Amino acid sequence: MTTLTATPPKLDSEALTLKSTSLWQITWHRLFRRKSSIVGIIILGLLVLIALTAQWIAPYSPILSMLDAKPPQDIQRRSAPCIYLLGCPKDQPQHLMGTDGNLRDEFSRMLYGARLSLMIGLSTVVFAIIIGTILGALAGYFGGWIDNLIMRVMDVLLAFPSLLLAIAIVTVLGPGLINALLAIGIVSIPAYARVMRASVLSVREMDFVSATRSLGGNTYEILFKCILPNALTPLIVQGTLGIASAILDAAALSFLGLGAQPPTPEWGSMLGAERNQVFTAPHLVFYPGLAIMLTVLSFNLIGDGLRDALDPRLVHVSS
Amino acid sequence: MKRKLSILLSLVVLASMLLAACGGGATEAPAATEAPVVTEAPVATEAPVATEVPFVDHAVVTDTSYSADSCDYGGEFKSIEAVDALTVKITLCVPDPAFPSKIAFSSFAIQPSEYIEANGGNGALLEQPIGTGPYSVVAWERGSQIVFKAFPEYWGDKALVPNLVFKWGSESAQRLVEIQSGSVDGIDNVGTDDIAVVQADSNLQLKAREALNVMYFGFNTDPQVTGWDNTKNPFTDEKVRQAIAMGIDRKRIVDNFYPVGSTVADYFTPCAIPNGCVGDAWYTFDPAAAKALLAEAGYPDGFTTTIQYRDKDRSYISGQTNVATDLQAQLKENLNIDATLEVMESGAFLDAADSGQLTGMYILGWGADYPDQTNFLDYHFGAGASIQFGTKFDDLTAVLKQAASTSGDEARKPLYEQANNLVKQHVPMVPISHGASAVAYLANVTGAHTSPLGNEKFSVMDNGKDTFVWMQNGEPPSLYCADETDGEAFRACEQVTEALLSYATGGTAVEPALAESYEANADLTVWTFHLRPGVKFHDGSDFDARDVLVSLALQWDAHNALHTGNTGAFTYFSALFGAYLNAPPAQ
Numbered sequence: 001m002t003t004l005t006a007t008p009p010k011l012d013s014e015a016l017t018l019k020s021t022s023l024w025q026i027t028w029h030r031l032f033r034r035k036s037s038i039v040g041i042i043i044l045g046l047l048v049l050i051a052l053t054a055q056w057i058a059p060y061s062p063i064l065s066m067l068d069a070k071p072p073q074d075i076q077r078r079s080a081p082c083i084y085l086l087g088c089p090k091d092q093p094q095h096l097m098g099t100d101g102n103l104r105d106e107f108s109r110m111l112y113g114a115r116l117s118l119m120i121g122l123s124t125v126v127f128a129i130i131i132g133t134i135l136g137a138l139a140g141y142f143g144g145w146i147d148n149l150i151m152r153v154m155d156v157l158l159a160f161p162s163l164l165l166a167i168a169i170v171t172v173l174g175p176g177l178i179n180a181l182l183a184i185g186i187v188s189i190p191a192y193a194r195v196m197r198a199s200v201l202s203v204r205e206m207d208f209v210s211a212t213r214s215l216g217g218n219t220y221e222i223l224f225k226c227i228l229p230n231a232l233t234p235l236i237v238q239g240t241l242g243i244a245s246a247i248l249d250a251a252a253l254s255f256l257g258l259g260a261q262p263p264t265p266e267w268g269s270m271l272g273a274e275r276n277q278v279f280t281a282p283h284l285v286f287y288p289g290l291a292i293m294l295t296v297l298s299f300n301l302i303g304d305g306l307r308d309a310l311d312p313r314l315v316h317v318s319s
Numbered sequence: 320m321k322r323k324l325s326i327l328l329s330l331v332v333l334a335s336m337l338l339a340a341c342g343g344g345a346t347e348a349p350a351a352t353e354a355p356v357v358t359e360a361p362v363a364t365e366a367p368v369a370t371e372v373p374f375v376d377h378a379v380v381t382d383t384s385y386s387a388d389s390c391d392y393g394g395e396f397k398s399i400e401a402v403d404a405l406t407v408k409i410t411l412c413v414p415d416p417a418f419p420s421k422i423a424f425s426s427f428a429i430q431p432s433e434y435i436e437a438n439g440g441n442g443a444l445l446e447q448p449i450g451t452g453p454y455s456v457v458a459w460e461r462g463s464q465i466v467f468k469a470f471p472e473y474w475g476d477k478a479l480v481p482n483l484v485f486k487w488g489s490e491s492a493q494r495l496v497e498i499q500s501g502s503v504d505g506i507d508n509v510g511t512d513d514i515a516v517v518q519a520d521s522n523l524q525l526k527a528r529e530a531l532n533v534m535y536f537g538f539n540t541d542p543q544v545t546g547w548d549n550t551k552n553p554f555t556d557e558k559v560r561q562a563i564a565m566g567i568d569r570k571r572i573v574d575n576f577y578p579v580g581s582t583v584a585d586y587f588t589p590c591a592i593p594n595g596c597v598g599d600a601w602y603t604f605d606p607a608a609a610k611a612l613l614a615e616a617g618y619p620d621g622f623t624t625t626i627q628y629r630d631k632d633r634s635y636i637s638g639q640t641n642v643a644t645d646l647q648a649q650l651k652e653n654l655n656i657d658a659t660l661e662v663m664e665s666g667a668f669l670d671a672a673d674s675g676q677l678t679g680m681y682i683l684g685w686g687a688d689y690p691d692q693t694n695f696l697d698y699h700f701g702a703g704a705s706i707q708f709g710t711k712f713d714d715l716t717a718v719l720k721q722a723a724s725t726s727g728d729e730a731r732k733p734l735y736e737q738a739n740n741l742v743k744q745h746v747p748m749v750p751i752s753h754g755a756s757a758v759a760y761l762a763n764v765t766g767a768h769t770s771p772l773g774n775e776k777f778s779v780m781d782n783g784k785d786t787f788v789w790m791q792n793g794e795p796p797s798l799y800c801a802d803e804t805d806g807e808a809f810r811a812c813e814q815v816t817e818a819l820l821s822y823a824t825g826g827t828a829v830e831p832a833l834a835e836s837y838e839a840n841a842d843l844t845v846w847t848f849h850l851r852p853g854v855k856f857h858d859g860s861d862f863d864a865r866d867v868l869v870s871l872a873l874q875w876d877a878h879n880a881l882h883t884g885n886t887g888a889f890t891y892f893s894a895l896f897g898a899y900l901n902a903p904p905a906q
Contacts, residue, residue: 065648077575078512101641102648156800175661257630257662262644273640276492280512 030309037305043298051115060105062112062265077103078281080269090125098283116266120250121243127185132192140200154190162187170258180259184249195238199231237307251292267292351502374472376874384786385872387900391866398813401864405850414843416726419829420689425800425809428816431856433867445797448818453478453778455857472855482786482798487794503788508632508710511578514864524762529771530753532635534684537748540709543675565602566609566653576642580755588695593728600738606653629668632792634756635684637644638779675706693723703893708747715741744884764780769826774813775825801883804815817846876900
């Protein structure tokens with residue numbers, strides 16, 4: 001009897017993994033057929049590379065000011081980019097993106113900023129996905145008052161403009177990078193909870209779930225071994241797009257002085273600190289702004305590509 | 320039928336709720352009166368007797384005078400008398416050579432007594448001051464602008480441009496764009512990096528403002544925050560404060576973050592103020608000695624703290640985040656002190672500073688209101704000063720009190736030498752810079768000037784149009800300047816209201832204003848002001864001695880029914896004249 005109940009779900013999940021491998025192959029294939037997603041992947045790949053190797057490729061410290069170095073060369077605060085190949089004298093210190101208001105190398109700060117931005121995007125989305133998935137799964141699977149309670153709370157969260165809610169949370173917790181991450185994470189939970197709940201609702205009554213249930217699978221097995229793998233695709237799409245908006249929100253919070261605190265090299269706070277120098281030192285506003293844009297763009301392109309690639313209605317048409 | 324029933328039901332529910340609300344009070348009342356009679360009454364009457372002194376009114380008030388029953392209350396004023404309609408006599412408890420400079424300050428502007436009494440220190444008084452100045456307030460559109468119009472019956476030189484508008488923008492880049500596009504005629508505090516841009520622009524003229532100010536890093540030795548454990552506050556230790564004073568390279572800050580013309584502050588008060596820089600100059604930068612001193616104080620590995628500031632441009636600082644970041648870096652490099660930056664909203668920051676609620680180091684500054692040492696040292700470290708630095712230093716307050724009542728710069732010199740040395744010894748703050756700043760006007764503005772006191776006078780400027788637009792850093796908190804401390808408010812008030820005396824346009828010399836002339840007795844304790852006849856207020860009423868009496872007495876007497884305003888603090892009065900009459904007992 002025990003062997004009977006134990007084997008079928010195992011078989012079932014084996015079948016699932018087999019099926020999903022082929023789905024991933026198809027997805028990968030389809031993702032690479034779209035030019036826009038290739039662009040996104042290339043940008044993201046570069047960013048990841050920069051983030052991983054920042055400490056080796058950054059020519060200067062991103063935090064230490066060079067003010068007290070008393071350099072032989074006369075470097076100024078907020079000086080324009082100095083690149084030998086573009087006509088800057090060779091004996092000048094080479095600052096590819098110039099220096100900022102506290103005489104730090106903007107290029108080094110930008111490199112470290114990539115690390116921070118990716119970290120922000122991934123960690124908030126992972127946090128939101130974990131919490132959101134659990135909440136959504138519980139709501140969808142059990143229904144009734146649990147569903148009502150969880151989803152009404154999510155509705156309330158969704159009713160606030162997300163950035164405003166994040167600002168409110170940070171104001172309560174106090175400004176700082178960790179608190180900002182927490183705030184953005186909390187704000188993005190409802191999206192994942194909804195997606196998860198919808199998937200659970202559609203999968204819950206399927207035959208293989210009923211089969212597992214009738215064979216005595218417990219709630220945990222049913223929820224996380226049967227239902228979750230089948231609900232994963234929309235979560236991945238939502239998550240990829242969510243990283244983009246999390247990075248944007250974090251940059252906005254930092255710009256307002258509520259996120260990363262100086263001297264942390266965060267793109268949003270770099271932009272905010274030098275916002276008054278738009279005309280006198282435009283490079284200090286241009287580069288962080290460009291970097292934020294490219295990062296967000298890459299995640300959006302990949303997210304869009306993934307959505308199309310994972311859409312089951314399109315799978316049959318083109319493969 | 321059903322609908323009728325439900326309406327009836329809801330009416331019944333509503334009625335019962337109403338009954339409950341009204342009836343509840345009626346039934347509760349006896350219970351409330353009963354309880355004290357039985358048990359609480361004796362306790363309740365005992366407690367006040369033990370702790371509270373019954374209130375004794377120290378003010379002696381007649382129709383034409385307001386006086387203190389004695390000088391024991393600790394302040395400088397003895398009495399204010401309206402001798403006749405055009406003569407006011409102010410008697411002081413101690414001689415005060417700086418009295419004309421002080422009384423000329425815009426906090427002590429005169430408004431019609433009837434208007435003040437009608438508004439009770441609140442309401443319209445905060446938004447619609449009625450003065451005697453060249454401009455009157457037309458409308459204050461909160462969050463957007465203040466509109467003034469020229470006062471046709473002004474006693475002096477009438478305003479050259481019929482309309483004046485005050486706008487504000489906290490970003491220096493925004494102000495620069497506004498003036499470059501010609502939509503405003505003048506802007507305050509050109510950003511440090513923008514000065515060259517303005518100089519190169521033939522459509523603009525740059526006016527440098529004399530550095531009659533100080534920027535400092537403050538400490539609070541006794542934060543008034545609930546739950547704050549002051550035994551763990553490193554700043555209570557004088558050696559820690561001295562170590563920081565030695566461990567900050569002030570020259571590096573001034574060289575890098577201040578425009579040309581700024582100087583490193585070796586004293587709290589700028590040298591242009593008589594006796595400003597006498598005594599020993601500030602500690603020289605010596606990180607090794609600083610570190611040793613910090614170790615001696617018990618912090619060999621440094622400690623963690625916060626740097627609190629507001630991200631607003633002022634005449635004494637521009638780009639606060641850069642300065643704060645550099646301070647943070649220096650504290651780490653030189654003293655191994657880990658500081659986190661905390662940007663606060665400007666108004667909340669000032670309130671917190673005034674009420675002693677800042678807990679870490681903080682960046683603040685001071686611009687002169689009138690050119691006298693009392694405006695710098697007494698306002699910050701005197702007996703009547705706020706508790707922004709925590710516990711006061713008794714030796715310092717005593718010297719300052721003595722110096723303030725001594726006349727003659729030469730006689731005061733040894734006292735201020737002593738005071739400056741005490742400031743250096745106690746280090747309530749680290750003075751960093753006397754910062755130059757600049758104001759920009761369109762090139763066609765005639766009469767363009769800056770004032771070292773920050774009170775530019777727009778009635779003497781002419782742009783050839785019917786409206787002059789001025790853009791400053793921030794919106795005034797209110798326009799009742801008796802109860803304000805923000806320079807953004809004072810500049811607006813100064814266009815509208817006037818005091819007995821005033822400062823020369825673009826300068827610091829004291830000139831007659833609402834008082835045509837004044838004289839003092841030999842020991843500088845009795846000051847008689849002869850008021851200008853025929854002066855009209857903006858509401859058409861006549862200016863007389865009673866207006867002076869009411870305007871000043873309400874600030875002086877904390878028990879006066881009119882002693883309320885935006886915050887009710889009337890900070891300047893107590894800071895400049897020592898104490899309020901009938902001041903509430905210290906807690």
